Amino acid sequence: MIKFVTNTTKESKQDLLKRLKKLEFDISEDEIFTSLTAARNLVEEKQVRPMLLVDDRALPDFKGIQTDDPNAVVIGLAPEHFHYPALNQAFRFSYLGLSRLLLDGAPLIAIHKARYYKRKDGLALGPGPFVTGLEYATDTKATVVGKPEKTFFLEALRGTGCEPQEAVMIGDDCRDDVGGAQNAGMLGILVKTGKYRAADEEKINPPPYLTCESFPHAVDHILQHLL
Amino acid sequence: MIKFVTNTTKESKQDLLKRLKKLEFDISEDEIFTSLTAARNLVEEKQVRPMLLVDDRALPDFKGIQTDDPNAVVIGLAPEHFHYPALNQAFRFSYLGLSRLLLDGAPLIAIHKARYYKRKDGLALGPGPFVTGLEYATDTKATVVGKPEKTFFLEALRGTGCEPQEAVMIGDDCRDDVGGAQNAGMLGILVKTGKYRAADEEKINPPPYLTCESFPHAVDHILQHLL
Numbered sequence: 001m002i003k004f005v006t007n008t009t010k011e012s013k014q015d016l017l018k019r020l021k022k023l024e025f026d027i028s029e030d031e032i033f034t035s036l037t038a039a040r041n042l043v044e045e046k047q048v049r050p051m052l053l054v055d056d057r058a059l060p061d062f063k064g065i066q067t068d069d070p071n072a073v074v075i076g077l078a079p080e081h082f083h084y085p086a087l088n089q090a091f092r093f094s095y096l097g098l099s100r101l102l103l104d105g106a107p108l109i110a111i112h113k114a115r116y117y118k119r120k121d122g123l124a125l126g127p128g129p130f131v132t133g134l135e136y137a138t139d140t141k142a143t144v145v146g147k148p149e150k151t152f153f154l155e156a157l158r159g160t161g162c163e164p165q166e167a168v169m170i171g172d173d174c175r176d177d178v179g180g181a182q183n184a185g186m187l188g189i190l191v192k193t194g195k196y197r198a199a200d201e202e203k204i205n206p207p208p209y210l211t212c213e214s215f216p217h218a219v220d221h222i223l224q225h226l227l
Numbered sequence: 228m229i230k231f232v233t234n235t236t237k238e239s240k241q242d243l244l245k246r247l248k249k250l251e252f253d254i255s256e257d258e259i260f261t262s263l264t265a266a267r268n269l270v271e272e273k274q275v276r277p278m279l280l281v282d283d284r285a286l287p288d289f290k291g292i293q294t295d296d297p298n299a300v301v302i303g304l305a306p307e308h309f310h311y312p313a314l315n316q317a318f319r320f321s322y323l324g325l326s327r328l329l330l331d332g333a334p335l336i337a338i339h340k341a342r343y344y345k346r347k348d349g350l351a352l353g354p355g356p357f358v359t360g361l362e363y364a365t366d367t368k369a370t371v372v373g374k375p376e377k378t379f380f381l382e383a384l385r386g387t388g389c390e391p392q393e394a395v396m397i398g399d400d401c402r403d404d405v406g407g408a409q410n411a412g413m414l415g416i417l418v419k420t421g422k423y424r425a426a427d428e429e430k431i432n433p434p435p436y437l438t439c440e441s442f443p444h445a446v447d448h449i450l451q452h453l454l
Contacts, residue, residue, distance in 0.1 A: 079311040083310035084352065087352060087356075088306075088351050091343070091350075092350065115363060115364045115366070116364055123318075125318050128360075128363055128364065129314075129360030129361060129363050130360055132356075132359055132360050133352075133355075133356030133357055133360035133363075135359075136355055136360075137342045139342070
């Protein structure tokens with residue numbers, strides 16, 4: 001049983017599926033679990049009407065969610081929405097939401113809190129700084145739904161019949177992928193590709209269960225030693 | 228000896244002087260000390276070239292400061308600059324500034340860190356959330372120059388020949404005015420006008436030296452008991 005998990009804030013499940021199929025992955029929609037799905041699940045569970053500060057391309061993942069008269073905020077990486085009027089509106093909704101819905105507990109939902117990401121023209125601000133700013137303004141804490149949250153990994157396993165201690169996470173982000181998965185009770189394998197940088201494996205304690213050159217090496221290890 | 232001290236981020240000293248004179252205050256420019264002046268002083272002391280994320284009306288207070296090829300950021304309340312491209316630029320300058328100028332120590336200078344302020348149409352985000360966001364993104368701490376920082380009050384006294392323990396601060400903001408001044412060794416008097424709200428005096432420990440109805444009452448007290 002395989003699940004693709006990702007912290008995307010701008011790619012809907014459908015777009016992701018298309019992209020993975022182009023890369024010749026034989027994959028179906030229910031094998032993908034993303035931070036956008038996790039956010040949607042939380043919105044449904046809390047029965048709130050969010051103001052969606054997310055990339056327009058992410059909107060299909062929130063189809064059918066009521067967004068009028070908002071009493072919560074969902075925030076992802078959305079540079080086009082990160083300007084004073086929109087952030088001020090989000091502040092007011094979260095702030096009013098807090099006083100109106102004391103039992104709510106989830107007025108500010110963050111897809112994830114990355115500080116920055118790599119763009120073609122260099123480093124650029126992630127959603128984290130804007131989430132943190134709203135947290136500071138409203139004197140509250142956002143509920144983070146993406147990696148490295150424990151709940152993200154546990155929810156990815158839901159319905160698979162697989163327990164965390166039977167699961168292995170493979171990823172190139174030591175803290176978000178490996179640290180988060182291990183914190184949820186899984187084994188974590190760090191691969192030295194993609195965003196990996198030298199000595200990344202020293203960033204977490206306990207260290208990754210395994211660090212290896214690439215994804216195929218990780219799969220080989222699993223086939224030889226963990227089945 | 229009287230000093231007018233304020234956390235303004237958008238009113239230059241000249242504009243403030245004009246406004247106070249209109250209110251019939253007999254006052255000269257050197258009797259005013261603002262957070263913008265404090266920021267300028269720090270910029271000159273650190274010899275940095277700041278990107279100025281401040282309201283256009285505040286720019287006269289930075290006249291003559293070199294701002295090309297920036298290696299620092301000064302941030303005040305500037306809604307018109309609080310959008311992704313400008314904040315991203317500030318992030319890059321602070322971030323590069325950090326790695327380029329390790330001995331610098333002041334790449335991010337915040338006029339103050341107010342969470343929000345009262346606008347005609349309701350509460351609106353202050354500079355604090357944006358400062359906090361940049362702090363989070365760059366993994367550093369801003370140097371705050373305005374109230375309630377101890378250095379702000381000490382600098383306001385500089386050249387007056389007056390020691391902190393001989394000075395009295397009168398203000399309507401319990402934490403920023405009274406708490407800050409008392410923390411710098413002054414006496415603090417809280418007046419129940421302006422932004423004062425019931426029980427504000429309980430917000431700080433030690434409590435204000437005195438809480439009274441209005442500014443004239445505070446002056447009466449000083450004349451009767453402290454001279």
